[in-house]
Amino acid sequence: MRALPRASRYKILGSCITPRPIAWVTSRSADGTVNAAPYSFFNALGDDPPTIALGLMQHGEARLKDTAANIRTSGEFVVNLVDEAHAAAMNLTCIDAPPGVSEAEMAGLELAPSVAVVPPRIATAPASFECRLLHAIETGPHQLVVIGEVVHAHVADAFIIDRERLHIDTLAMNLIARMHGAGWYSRQTDLFQMTRPRWAERTAANEP
Template identity: 70%
Template sequence: MEFDLRTLPKDGRYKILSSCVTPRPIAWVTSCAPDGAANAAPYSFFNVLGDDPPTVALGLLPNGEGGLKDTAANIRATGEFVVNLVDEAHGEAMNLTCIDAPPEVDELQLAGLQAAPSVTVAPPRIRTAPVSFECRALHVLETGPSQCAVIGEVLYAHVRDEFILDAGRLHIDAPAMRLIARLHGSGWYSRQTDTFQMVRPRWSELTDGERSGTSR
């Protein structure tokens, strides 16, 4: 079946995209309003873009009234944010920060989370998150009415000590983090409990094998 997204209503377009692009990592974003009020909210239109400089991308949709979400307004005003990653242990707290609370509500306090000061940016990080990336906005692109894409440079990373296998070689025990991801439909998430590995092929090895086969 084919779908013309140019003619589908907004909720239909969202269903197609969110049902097909899965699983999606979750950016649990902490930000600050210009007056210093903290905000925390999760976003699954998120991923890493590159490493020179290290960059991440956030897709921020409008709020229920069609205006900017607090996270988008804060990033536009201050240019700073922190991406905290979400593990199974923080699933319920993360879900609580999805709430449609008014701007003056501190979701960190609401969810019983401990804030910790960042090193390079004003917004706090979530102290108990497995990973936190301190970021500054490089670009805020308006992609639609009250919808924007934020390209952020990662300035500083916090990884909990128990997930470091070899600090010198920067080896991190990713499976031990037990990160969760967003899936299709309302309220569906996945765990990283069923994985498999495929080694990336090398052209030189492939062509060497073909030449060896030909010589026989």
């Protein structure tokens, strides 16, 4: 892999590690500009504390992307999940706008104040996670892995089945995921279920 050009390494990873959830990250620059950008090198890491990870690759101009710079400076960000209804707006915020341009404003996103962090959340997203930076790990030139603690979570009322038991109608969110190649995404429409095995039940079934 080290002998390959950067673009080739990305093709291999992006084509094989799929589907990938999309973190639509809102952050705020030092001058107050609200940045919104999607990242699919993203997932949850643990629940005590609740942590998520973002892989923020270098900008095409060989510098930190605005999201990475904002997070490293402020230590705060919001991860908004992307449903199919927001696909076009999310795609618009992929644009290679120069620093100082608010992709959130350009895409006409409805923002709402966060509870525990300064950057706003996307008000119409099905779910949003307010995060504080735990670690920013430099994995390459202008490339960061950001690990954040989720300090406040928002789930739209329409997707809450049972508030007391925290049952959420995930399928109804119509979340989309990143797939292989340029511009390819997937829907969560073809599912199957398997029950997790238990050692006690397996050994009991094998007893004479």
